[in-house]
Amino acid sequence: MRDISMERVNTTRQEILDIIKSPTLTHEQKMVCLAGKADSLLEVMDLPEGLDELLNAPIETQCICDLNEGHAPMRPRYIAPDYEKFLKNGSAFLQLEPPTDLFEALNALLIIYKHVPSITNYPVYLGQLDDLLEPYIDTVDEKTARKLIRLFLLQVDRTILDSFSHADIGPKPTRAGLYILEAEKELEDAVPNLSLKYEEGVTDDAFMLSAIDCALHSAKPSFANHLMFRRELTDRYVIASCYNGLPLGGGSYTLCRLILGNIAKRASGIEDFKTRELPRVMEIMAAYMDERIRFEVEESGFFEHNFLIREGLVERERFTAMFGLVGLAEAVNILLEKEGRKGRFGHDQAANDLGVEIMEVIDAFNQAHVNPYCEVTGGHFLLHAQVGIASDVGVTPGTRIPIGEEPEELIDQLLVLSRFHHYFPSGTGDIFPIDVTVHRNPEYVLDIIKGAFRKDLRYLSFYSSDSDVIRVTGYLVKRSEMEKLDAGNAVLQDTTALGLGASKNGKILERKVR
Amino acid sequence: MKKTDKTTAVVNKIIPFSSVDGPGCRTAIFLQGCNINCRYCHNPETRALCSACGDCVRACPGGALQRARAAGGGLRILWDREKCLGCDTCIRICPYGASPKVRVMTPSQVMERVRRQIPFIRGISVSGGECMLYPEFLTELFTLARQEGLGTLIDSNGTIPFRDHPDLLEVSDGVMLDIKAFDSGDHERITDAPNARVLDNALFLGERGKLYEVRFVIAPHLYDCEKSTEAAGRFLRDIYQDHPFRIKLIACRPMGVRKEYADFRSPSKEYLERLREVLSRMGYREIIMI
Numbered sequence: 001m002r003d004i005s006m007e008r009v010n011t012t013r014q015e016i017l018d019i020i021k022s023p024t025l026t027h028e029q030k031m032v033c034l035a036g037k038a039d040s041l042l043e044v045m046d047l048p049e050g051l052d053e054l055l056n057a058p059i060e061t062q063c064i065c066d067l068n069e070g071h072a073p074m075r076p077r078y079i080a081p082d083y084e085k086f087l088k089n090g091s092a093f094l095q096l097e098p099p100t101d102l103f104e105a106l107n108a109l110l111i112i113y114k115h116v117p118s119i120t121n122y123p124v125y126l127g128q129l130d131d132l133l134e135p136y137i138d139t140v141d142e143k144t145a146r147k148l149i150r151l152f153l154l155q156v157d158r159t160i161l162d163s164f165s166h167a168d169i170g171p172k173p174t175r176a177g178l179y180i181l182e183a184e185k186e187l188e189d190a191v192p193n194l195s196l197k198y199e200e201g202v203t204d205d206a207f208m209l210s211a212i213d214c215a216l217h218s219a220k221p222s223f224a225n226h227l228m229f230r231r232e233l234t235d236r237y238v239i240a241s242c243y244n245g246l247p248l249g250g251g252s253y254t255l256c257r258l259i260l261g262n263i264a265k266r267a268s269g270i271e272d273f274k275t276r277e278l279p280r281v282m283e284i285m286a287a288y289m290d291e292r293i294r295f296e297v298e299e300s301g302f303f304e305h306n307f308l309i310r311e312g313l314v315e316r317e318r319f320t321a322m323f324g325l326v327g328l329a330e331a332v333n334i335l336l337e338k339e340g341r342k343g344r345f346g347h348d349q350a351a352n353d354l355g356v357e358i359m360e361v362i363d364a365f366n367q368a369h370v371n372p373y374c375e376v377t378g379g380h381f382l383l384h385a386q387v388g389i390a391s392d393v394g395v396t397p398g399t400r401i402p403i404g405e406e407p408e409e410l411i412d413q414l415l416v417l418s419r420f421h422h423y424f425p426s427g428t429g430d431i432f433p434i435d436v437t438v439h440r441n442p443e444y445v446l447d448i449i450k451g452a453f454r455k456d457l458r459y460l461s462f463y464s465s466d467s468d469v470i471r472v473t474g475y476l477v478k479r480s481e482m483e484k485l486d487a488g489n490a491v492l493q494d495t496t497a498l499g500l501g502a503s504k505n506g507k508i509l510e511r512k513v514r
Numbered sequence: 515m516k517k518t519d520k521t522t523a524v525v526n527k528i529i530p531f532s533s534v535d536g537p538g539c540r541t542a543i544f545l546q547g548c549n550i551n552c553r554y555c556h557n558p559e560t561r562a563l564c565s566a567c568g569d570c571v572r573a574c575p576g577g578a579l580q581r582a583r584a585a586g587g588g589l590r591i592l593w594d595r596e597k598c599l600g601c602d603t604c605i606r607i608c609p610y611g612a613s614p615k616v617r618v619m620t621p622s623q624v625m626e627r628v629r630r631q632i633p634f635i636r637g638i639s640v641s642g643g644e645c646m647l648y649p650e651f652l653t654e655l656f657t658l659a660r661q662e663g664l665g666t667l668i669d670s671n672g673t674i675p676f677r678d679h680p681d682l683l684e685v686s687d688g689v690m691l692d693i694k695a696f697d698s699g700d701h702e703r704i705t706d707a708p709n710a711r712v713l714d715n716a717l718f719l720g721e722r723g724k725l726y727e728v729r730f731v732i733a734p735h736l737y738d739c740e741k742s743t744e745a746a747g748r749f750l751r752d753i754y755q756d757h758p759f760r761i762k763l764i765a766c767r768p769m770g771v772r773k774e775y776a777d778f779r780s781p782s783k784e785y786l787e788r789l790r791e792v793l794s795r796m797g798y799r800e801i802i803m804i
Contacts, residue, residue: 410531411631448539
């Protein structure tokens with residue numbers, strides 16, 4: 001372990017004291033922040049040359065961001081346990097027998113959630129809930145089943161204090177799935193995040209209309225293109241955290257992101273960007289990710305000792321990593337300006353074409369880079385259109401069109417998006433606030449989803465423009481909770497602070513209403 | 515601007531994705547020109563065809579309008595989409611209830627604009643103005659739309675007899691028909707036209723399963739809506755048994771209405787709810803209030 005300066009120690013000590021005295025952090029939020037500070041004092045990884053300048057810089061110039069993963073990752077960033085196996089076998093570590101009815105199944109899930117780590121210290125994946133619960137649905141009467149599922153979801157919201165916790169349903173309609181939708185429509189809570197895996201011909205319209213009705217009340221579920229995901233990741237995939245497609249029974253070791261706009265600022269023009277600056281930054285980021293993965297696999301001990309591994313609920317061989325990016329829009333606009341050419345990303349053919357060219361460069365790099373511990377995805381990372389973080393200023397998530405610059409017509413926006421979603425098996429997505437009149441025509445949303453998925457869009461979210469629960473970038477918050485926090489009060493969920501930051505820095509309340 | 519050919523139409527605008535012009539997501543096409551004069555018309559600029567008087571040319575702050583001689587020799591107003599600021603000054607000052615921001619289009623030109631939305635839309639709806647002033651155009655457009663697997667709906671005020679246009683009905687999924695008042699005197703006061711043909715159309719279309727939706731515009735300041743809704747409900751009940759349709763109760767709102775007719779209050783939700791209750795008791799099932 002390398003030494004660090006006393007100055008850095010003292011800065012950190014002051015930060016620790018600030019956390020302890022914070023008026024707006026809850027006890028649990030303080031514990032998480034304190035752990036992060038402890039970890040930040042370590043220097044145990046062998047970092048690639050050139051990383052420091054690209055990583056440790058203000059947001060105006062930073063080119064690589066590791067999303068607060070810390071200096072000594074002790075567990076993979078995202079973990080997606082095979083909960084079906086857990087319910088089938090029970091758990092020796094947790095001293096649980098396999099459940100025999102809906103009471104026991106829900107109880108078992110609530111217990112294991114407390115023991116599934118992640119970057120947020122809360123589980124980012126809560127399971128394919130409909131398939132998990134459907135086998136137990138007849139063990140109680142219908143009224144009891146509905147009530148149990150509602151109480152389960154309520155407990156999830158009030159105890160898993162982070163809306164990156166994600167549950168999945170679909171593609172087949174089930175009673176459990178329907179009860180979940182009906183409960184969420186009434187609860188209007190931020191947690192869990194919820195995806196419906198949709199496949200035309202498999203998911204019926206009636207089930208989809210219930211889901212859309214729920215989405216227009218509670219901003220969830222989002223809709224995932226099941227056909228697209230299963231072609232890339234097989235049927236054993238999950239949607240976790242914001243909208244991340246990952247192998248079931250595994251997950252992602254790490255997620256770092258390229259800040260493309262800032263890389264473009266360093267380039268003299270398009271050619272220089274594509275052949276020199278971008279490849280150099282990608283090399284360094286990939287090397288950094290390789291080193292983080294090496295530490296997790298070879299040194300952290302997670303893969304030898306955690307009960308999830310020992311009981312086969314996750315397997316080391318089913319983990320991969322996410323090669324993320326943000327700010328394609330800024331990169332394109334900056335490069336066109338440097339070349340003295342006209343055009344804005346999202347509006348002009350030439351600008352969108354440049355966006356595709358940049359994505360081809362990134363995709364080719366990723367396909368050529370090999371990591372020995374990503375066997376499940378052919379030895380490669382998966383590309384990821386990262387949704388941004390609260391402190392981002394002037395950085396557009398992934399390949400989205402910046403808020404405030406959305407094309408006048410939704411069709412034009414969708415046709416641009418359809419050129420980019422296919423690059424990102426580990427997640428991308430777009431969000432559309434919908435005018436309330438659509439409450440009377442949910443089939444409008446259904447038609448758009450069907451068309452979008454035929455056009456290779458991957459993941460879509462909708463919320464009603466007058467809803468309290470809204471989707472920030474990928475996760476959900478309540479406007480009412482943001483207002484409380486903004487007034488200086490502590491709030492239950494840590495993601496509320498992220499939402500508040502994004503609403504101030506990222507204009508998320510100003511999206512074009514459709 | 516004159517209609518130069520039977521198979522063109524003057525197009526006021528095309529909305530790529532509409533959620534309020536029929537089921538699902540549809541492209542809505544608004545044709546220019548109307549044969550009646552509803553007091554509460556909320557897009558009055560779609561009523562008349564341009565006479566090329568040139569008032570708007572002088573008033574346009576963006577210099578987007580120009581008066582020029584058309585190929586046929588007559589005068590017409592040319593609209594430059596690039597220069598247009600979208601301020602709608604031209605529409606506000608037009609003494610005739612027309613708009614210079616229109617295009618004469620053939621069915622295949624319109625279809626080109628529709629195709630872009632495939633596969634996001636399940637169909638097209640044509641409205642106005644009064645789109646039944648262009649029956650040949652509609653027939654051709656719908657034929658093309660059906661070749662693409664799209665649904666085809668007509669939004670009409672019902673004053674033009676559908677029985678005269680069997681070819682059009684053949685390629686139409688149905689009609690969204692306004693019954694602006696059940697009493698003909700009321701109808702005439704609201705629109706300048708009696709309603710015998712409207713009611714005849716309702717029965718004619720209903721019997722053939724071509725009545726997709728009936729709309730009542732609820733404007734209590736103009737007529738007795740409760741009485742009218744009830745009477746219309748009784749009138750339509752028989753055809754409803756064999757070919758059910760949807761009913762839409764549209765609360766009349768002052769937005770977009772000409773100034774001289776805009777001084778009124780929209781009916782309350784409770785008022786609409788009461789009308790819905792009346793229809794619901796008669797056995798109508800799908801009733802939408804907007």
